[in-house]
Amino acid sequence: MCGTKIFRPAFAERLAGDAGHTILVTGGAGFIGSHLCHRLIAQGDRVICVDNLETGREDNIADLLTNPNFAFFLYDIVDPFTITGPIDRIYNMACPGSPSKYQRDPVHTFKTSIIGGINLLELAKKKSARILQSSTSEVYGDPDVSPQSEDYRGSVNTTGPRACYDEGKRGAETLFYNLHESEGVDTRIARIFNTYGPKMDPEDGRVVSNFIVQAYSGDDLTVYGNGTQTRSFCYIDDMLDGLMTLMETESECGTIDDPVNLGNPDEFSVLELAEIVLDMIESDSKLVYKDLPVDDPHQRCPDISRAKALLGWEPKVSLKEGLVPTVACFGEEMYRQQRDQRGVV
Incomplete structure (x- = not known):
């Protein structure tokens, strides 16, 4: 699909009522994006979901497709597009986030962050809409300091296998900063740390x-390296609270136009996570060790002081609490897949 895309559904007819905002969510069929769409619909907003389904799943939004306040478009934000009618908010959640998936087509991954970001910023300017960029803790690379605060400039390998994602997100932040400074676009930048919860893709990687x-x-x-590398895991509900609070906090409250870390500062090693999962599922699986991938960070932990001060936000759900519904959701999906395979056979 190429050229200029103009979305002209019978949208005025499909979107019911006058309450709430009209919100564009790109990457809206992905893990975080689909949860965001559901939360926005539940609070009375009208949602336009755009996703090319490269890594998003239509199943994630299937129950919304008949909702009169929801519209889905299969489209790639790398290609230019416009939308008729008003837009109040734009959440840019588009871009594969798993190394195994964004490395399949690194050039397209980079384009999604840069060209897609430009397209959305131009749309935000045209519509006078506030726009939030889903950046990532990957902008810090393999950090020399921990926890990582927003003023840490990172340690990123510009020519490594992760660079298409890391540098794409860093470049997008630059675009958002420049368009805010030069054109007055109302921007927000969320640096998202590891997030988990129901509806994660079993093949996420x-x-x-x-x-x-x-x-x-x-x-x-499969444990890569010796398993002592650490991550900080944020439950999806906490992440949504952070994203939506960041979007709706006015800049008079502080430097909201600067990047804001969103994540859970509780730090766990990969081995600790493995032990929790094995105990929760009551599995007899063993651990097998493989070489650590190139540029895989050894520490990842957010300093959320800015989020606390400016947004009054901090995560509430512990890792063990959040894993309960997550594990249950995975179990249900795997059971359905096995049942369907038996039915085909």
């Missing part, structure tokens, strides 16, 4: 989903 799927399947849990 990151550590939480990998461990749960392997434990349920009775396979060995």
Whole structure:
């Protein structure tokens, strides 16, 4: 699909009522994006969801497709587009976030962050809409300091296998800063740390989903490196609270136009996560160790002082609490998949 895309559904007819905002969510069929769409619809907003389904899943939004306040468009934000009618808010959640997926087509991954970001910033300017960029803790690379605060400039390998994602997100932050400074676009930048919860793709390729799927399947849990590397895991509900609070906090309250870390500062090693998952699923799976991927960070922990001060936000759900519904959701999906496979056979 190329050229200029103009979305002209019978949208005025489909979007009911006058309450709430009209909100564009790109990457809205992905893990975080789909949860965001559901939360926005539940609070009375009208949602336009755009996703190319490269990594998003239509199943994530299937129950919204008949909702009169929801519209879905299969489209790639790398291609220019416009939308008729008013837009109040834009959440840019588009871009594969798993190394195994964003490395499949690194050039397109980079384009999604840069060209897609430009397209959305131009739309935000045209519509006088506030726009939030989902950046990432990956902008810090393999950090030399921990926890990582927003003023830390990072340690990123510009020519490594993760660079298409890391540098794309860093470049997008630059674009958002420049368009805010030069054109007055109302921007927000969220640096999202590891997030987990129900509706994660079983084939996501990151550590939480990998461990749960392997434990349920009775396979060995794959630990890269020696397992002492650390991550901070934020439950999806906490992340949504942070994103939506950041979007709706006025800049008079502080430097909201600067990046804000959103994540859970409780730090766990990969081995600790493996033990929790094995115990929760009551699995007899063992651990198997493999070489640490190139540029995989050894520490990842957010300093959320800015989020606390400016947004009054901090996560509430512990890792063990959040894993309960997450593990249950994975179990249900894997059961359905096995049942369907038996039905086909």
